Amino acid sequence: MVKYLGKRIFYIILTLFIVSTITFFLMKFMPGTPLTNQAKLTPGQIHQIYKQYGLDKPVWQQYLVYLAGVVHGNFGISFQFSNQAVSYLIGSRIGPSLIIGGQGMILGVLVGLVLGSLGAVKANTWIDTTSTIVSILLVSIPSFVLAVLLQYYLGLKLKWFPIADWGGFMYTVLPTLALAASPLAETARFMRTEMVDVLSSDYIELAKAKGLGKVGIIYHHALRNSLIPIITIIGPLTVNIMTGSMVVENIFSVPGIGEQFVKSVLTNDYPTIMGLTIVYCAMLCVVLLITDILYGLIDPRIRLSGNSN
Amino acid sequence: MKLNSLAKLGGVALLSAVVLAGCGSKSSQSGSKKQEISWMTPSAIATMDTSKMTDLYSAQVANGTNEGLLRMAKNNKVDPGVAKSYSTSKDGLTWTFNLRHSKWNNGDPVTAKDFVFSWQRTVNPKTASQYAYIFANIKNAAKINSGKMAVSKLGVKAEGNYKFVVTLDKPQSFFKFMVTQPEFFPQNPKTVAKYGSSFASNSTKNSYNGPFVLKGWNGTNDTWTLTKNKDYWNAKSVKIQDVKFQAIKTPSTALNSYNSGKLDFTTLSGTLAANNKKNKDYVVFPEASTSYMEFNTKKIPALRNTDIRKAMALAIDKKQMVNKVMQGGDITPKGFVPADMAKHNGKDFAAQAYVKSGTDSNLAEAKTLFAKGMKQVGKKSLSLTLLGADDDDTKRATEFVQSQLTKLPGLKINNQNIPFKSKLSRAQNQQFDLVLSAWIADYPDPSNFLDLMTSNNPQNDGKWSNKQYDALMKKSESTDANNETARWNDMVQAEKILMNQQGVVPLYQQGQAALLKSSVKGVQPFPTSPQYDWAKSYVK
Numbered sequence: 001m002v003k004y005l006g007k008r009i010f011y012i013i014l015t016l017f018i019v020s021t022i023t024f025f026l027m028k029f030m031p032g033t034p035l036t037n038q039a040k041l042t043p044g045q046i047h048q049i050y051k052q053y054g055l056d057k058p059v060w061q062q063y064l065v066y067l068a069g070v071v072h073g074n075f076g077i078s079f080q081f082s083n084q085a086v087s088y089l090i091g092s093r094i095g096p097s098l099i100i101g102g103q104g105m106i107l108g109v110l111v112g113l114v115l116g117s118l119g120a121v122k123a124n125t126w127i128d129t130t131s132t133i134v135s136i137l138l139v140s141i142p143s144f145v146l147a148v149l150l151q152y153y154l155g156l157k158l159k160w161f162p163i164a165d166w167g168g169f170m171y172t173v174l175p176t177l178a179l180a181a182s183p184l185a186e187t188a189r190f191m192r193t194e195m196v197d198v199l200s201s202d203y204i205e206l207a208k209a210k211g212l213g214k215v216g217i218i219y220h221h222a223l224r225n226s227l228i229p230i231i232t233i234i235g236p237l238t239v240n241i242m243t244g245s246m247v248v249e250n251i252f253s254v255p256g257i258g259e260q261f262v263k264s265v266l267t268n269d270y271p272t273i274m275g276l277t278i279v280y281c282a283m284l285c286v287v288l289l290i291t292d293i294l295y296g297l298i299d300p301r302i303r304l305s306g307n308s309n
Numbered sequence: 310m311k312l313n314s315l316a317k318l319g320g321v322a323l324l325s326a327v328v329l330a331g332c333g334s335k336s337s338q339s340g341s342k343k344q345e346i347s348w349m350t351p352s353a354i355a356t357m358d359t360s361k362m363t364d365l366y367s368a369q370v371a372n373g374t375n376e377g378l379l380r381m382a383k384n385n386k387v388d389p390g391v392a393k394s395y396s397t398s399k400d401g402l403t404w405t406f407n408l409r410h411s412k413w414n415n416g417d418p419v420t421a422k423d424f425v426f427s428w429q430r431t432v433n434p435k436t437a438s439q440y441a442y443i444f445a446n447i448k449n450a451a452k453i454n455s456g457k458m459a460v461s462k463l464g465v466k467a468e469g470n471y472k473f474v475v476t477l478d479k480p481q482s483f484f485k486f487m488v489t490q491p492e493f494f495p496q497n498p499k500t501v502a503k504y505g506s507s508f509a510s511n512s513t514k515n516s517y518n519g520p521f522v523l524k525g526w527n528g529t530n531d532t533w534t535l536t537k538n539k540d541y542w543n544a545k546s547v548k549i550q551d552v553k554f555q556a557i558k559t560p561s562t563a564l565n566s567y568n569s570g571k572l573d574f575t576t577l578s579g580t581l582a583a584n585n586k587k588n589k590d591y592v593v594f595p596e597a598s599t600s601y602m603e604f605n606t607k608k609i610p611a612l613r614n615t616d617i618r619k620a621m622a623l624a625i626d627k628k629q630m631v632n633k634v635m636q637g638g639d640i641t642p643k644g645f646v647p648a649d650m651a652k653h654n655g656k657d658f659a660a661q662a663y664v665k666s667g668t669d670s671n672l673a674e675a676k677t678l679f680a681k682g683m684k685q686v687g688k689k690s691l692s693l694t695l696l697g698a699d700d701d702d703t704k705r706a707t708e709f710v711q712s713q714l715t716k717l718p719g720l721k722i723n724n725q726n727i728p729f730k731s732k733l734s735r736a737q738n739q740q741f742d743l744v745l746s747a748w749i750a751d752y753p754d755p756s757n758f759l760d761l762m763t764s765n766n767p768q769n770d771g772k773w774s775n776k777q778y779d780a781l782m783k784k785s786e787s788t789d790a791n792n793e794t795a796r797w798n799d800m801v802q803a804e805k806i807l808m809n810q811q812g813v814v815p816l817y818q819q820g821q822a823a824l825l826k827s828s829v830k831g832v833q834p835f836p837t838s839p840q841y842d843w844a845k846s847y848v849k
Binding site for chain 1: 355356357358361363434435437439441442454455456506507508509510527528529530531532555556557558559561562563565566568569571730737767
C-alpha cells in the first residue's frame with residue numbers, strides 16, 4: 001500500500017509538472033499582453049513594464065524562474081490584481097468553490113444513488129420511468145441554463161433563496177443545486193443499469209433462495225456490487241463540477257476560483273491562469289487517487305499493490 | 310445583520326427559508342430609509358494602490374476614499390480638493406497649489422510631501438506603473454520613467470507642508486483635470502513604508518483622505534463598503550453613511566438582484582437595456598467614449614482616397630446602428646470627440662466642430678462618391694476585411710457595418726472577430742484593412758482624442774496623416790498653449806479637418822444604460838473617469 005501510494009504520488013507530481021509546462025508555453029503563445037490598458041501604451045512603454053515583471057527575458061529563462069517558484073508554492077503576482085500574490089488570491093477564493101463543489105458532488109451522488117436504486121428495484125414501474133425522466137432531463141440541461149432557471153424561479157419569483165452573492169448556507173443552495181444536477185443524473189443512470197444487472201445475477205438469486213429479506217439483499221449484496229462503476233465515474237464527475245463551477249459561480253456571483261479563472265483568461269493574467277490550472281489539476285489527481293483507494297475498500301479483489309496493472 | 314442571521318440558520322429546511330426570505334426583504338425595505346445605497350459594479354477592485362491603478366472600477370472607489378488636489382465636478386469644472394486654491398505662472402509651466410489643513414483617517418496631516426512622495430513613486434520605473442505615461446508632461450517624468458534619471462529630479466516640490474509646486478515641460482491647460490484623477494492622489498508615506506509591497510492590498514493596509522473609507526475588502530472579494538470618513542475635511546457635506554458595493558459580472562444576475570430589491574443601482578447592457586427602456590428607473594449616463602472605424606491607409610492604397618473613405622462613412626446609417634443594433638445607452642456621434650465632454654465659454658466642443666458629412670448617412674451620395682473614388686484609383690472592385698473584437702456588442706457592430714458597406718457596388722467586406730487583446734495587437738501592427746476601435750478619455754479635454762490621429766501617434770492604427778492637422782495640434786500644445794481660446798480654436802479646426810477628410814468614421818458615442826432607484830439622489834455622473842461620485846448622494 002505504501003509503495004503504491006508512493007508511486008501514485010510520484011505520478012501526480014509528474015502530471016503536475018507536465019501540465020504546468022504545457023500551460024506555461026500555451027500562455028506564451030497567446031496573443032496580446034497582460035497589461036490592462038494596453039490600448040493606451042506605446043510599444044516602448046510596454047517593454048519598460050515587461051522589464052519590471054521579468055517578461056523581457058528569453059522564454060526559457062522565464063520558464064525556469066516560473067518552475068522554481070511553483071516548487072516553492074509561489075505562482076507570482078497577479079497581473080489583474082496588481083498587489084496580490086496568486087497563491088493568496090487562490091487561497092482566499094478556493095473556499096466557496098470547495099463548498100459548493102463538495103456539496104454539489106455529495107448531494108448529486110447521494111440522490112443519484114437513491115434514484116438509480118429505486119429505478120432498478122422498481123424496474124419498469126412508474127417510479128422507474130420517473131427516475132429515468134429526471135435523470136435524462138438533468139443530464140441534458142446544461143448547468144448554466146439550470147442555474148439561470150433556479151435563480152429566476154426560486155430566487156426572484158419565490159424569494160426562497162438569495163439571487164446572488166455570498167454569505168452563509170442559504171447562499172450556497174442554488175449554486176449547489178445547479179452543480180448537483182449533472183452528477184445526480186449520471187449517477188442515477190449508471191446505478192440503475194448496474195443494479196438491474198446485479199439484481200438478476202446468480203448470487204442474488206442464491207441470497208433470495210436462502211430466504212434473506214429484500215432490504216437485506218439490496219443493502220448487503222446488490223448495493224455494494226453496484227458501486228464499483230459509480231466510483232469509476234467520480235473522476236469525470238469531478239471534472240464536470242469543476243467546469244460547471246466556472247459558469248455557475250459567475251451566474252450566482254460566488255467569489256470562487258471558477259469565476260476567477262474565467263476572468264483571468266479574459267485578462268491574460270498568466271500567473272493566475274497557471275496557478276489555477278495547477279490547483280485544478282492537483283485537485284483532480286487527488287480525487288482520482290481517492291477513488292482508486294476506494295475501489296480496494298469496496299471490492300477487496302482489487303488489490304492496491306505496486307505490481308498491479 | 311441579515312447575513313449573520315442567515316449564516317446561523319445554515320442547514321435549516323426549506324420552510325424556514327421562506328420565512329427567512331420574508332424577513333430579509335422586510336429589513337431591506339426599512340433599510341431604504343437609512344442613508345445607505347447598494348451599488349452594483351461589473352468588476353471587482355483590481356487594486357487600491359493609486360500608483361498601479363489602471364481600471365475605471367478601481368478608480369471609482371479610489372475617488373470615494375481619497376482626494377487629490379482638486380475634485381472633479383459637474384459641467385466640466387473642478388472643485389477645490391486638498392488644495393484650497395491654485396495659480397499658474399504666465400508661461401503656464403508652473404502650477405502652485407495651496408493646500409488646506411486636512412487629515413488622513415489615521416490622524417496624520419495631509420501635506421505637500423505626500424503628493425511629492427506619491428507622484429515620484431508612480432513615475433519610478435521600479436513601481437512598473439501602467440499609467441506612468443499620464444505624467445509624461447511633468448518635467449523629467451519620461452526620462453525618470455525610462456530609468457535615465459533619478460526620481461528626485463521629477464518636477465514637483467513641497468514648499469513647506471502646505472504649498473505644492475509642479476513644473477511642466479510644456480503648458481497644459483487641462484492639467485487641472487488631470488490632478489483630479491487617482492494617479493495624482495497623495496499617498497501617506499508612513500503607510501506605504503509600513504506595508505511595503507502589500508500596501509493597499511486590502512482595505513486595512515491603506516490610508517484614506519477622501520469622503521469615505523473603504524471597509525470589508527480583503528483584496529480579492531466581490532463585496533465592500535464605502536463608509537463615511539469622519540476625518541474628511543468636508544465631512545459635514547457628506548450625508549450618505551454607507552455605499553455598499555457588489556461586483557456582479559453576469560448582467561442578468563445583476564438585473565434579478567435589482568428587481569428583487571437588493572440593489573439600488575445596476576448597469577444594463579445590450580438587450581437587457583433595450584428591454585428595460587420603459588422602466589421608470591431607466592437612466593443613461595453618456596460616456597466620453599467614441600466607437601469608430603479606422604482605415605488602414607498604409608496597407609490599402611485605395612483607402613488613401615478621401616472620396617472612398619467619405620463614401621464608406623456615408624453608407625453607414627448611424628441612427629439605425631444606435632437604435633436598432635446596439636440598443637444600449639449609446640447615442641449617435643457628433644464627431645470624433647464625444648459630445649458633452651469638453652466645454653469652452655459654455656460651448657460644447659462637439660457642437661462647435663460639427664461637420665455634417667462626417668457623421669451623416671446618405672446612401673445615394675455614398676454611391677456617387679464611391680464610384681468617383683474608385684475611378685480615381687483605377688479600380689473596379691475592392692475586397693476588405695473588417696476586424697473587430699469577439700464580444701457580443703462588437704460582433705453585432707461588425708455585422709451591421711458589413712451589411713451597410715456592401716450596399717456600395719463593388720465593395721466586398723469580410724468580417725473577422727477575434728479576442729479583444731489580439732485585436733489590439735493586430736491593429737497596432739497595421740495587420741488589418743478596416744478595424745472597429747473605441748477610445749475613452751482619461752480627462753475631459755479634446756486633445757485626449759485628437760492627439761490619437763496625429764501622424765506619429767502609436768494609437769493611430771490606420772496611419773491616416775494630414776500635415777495641416779498635425780500642425781494645428783502642435784500649435785495647440787506650443788504657441789497657443791497658454792491662450793485657451795486660440796488653443797480651443799486650433800482643436801476645433803483640427804477636428805473639422807479630421808471629419809472633412811474622414812480620417813476615421815465615428816460610429817456611436819458610448820453611454821451607460823442603468824437602473825437607478827428614484828429614492829437615491831445626488832449621485833454625480835461624469836463622462837470620464839471616475840464616472841460616479843457618491844460624496845453628495847443621499848437617500849430620500
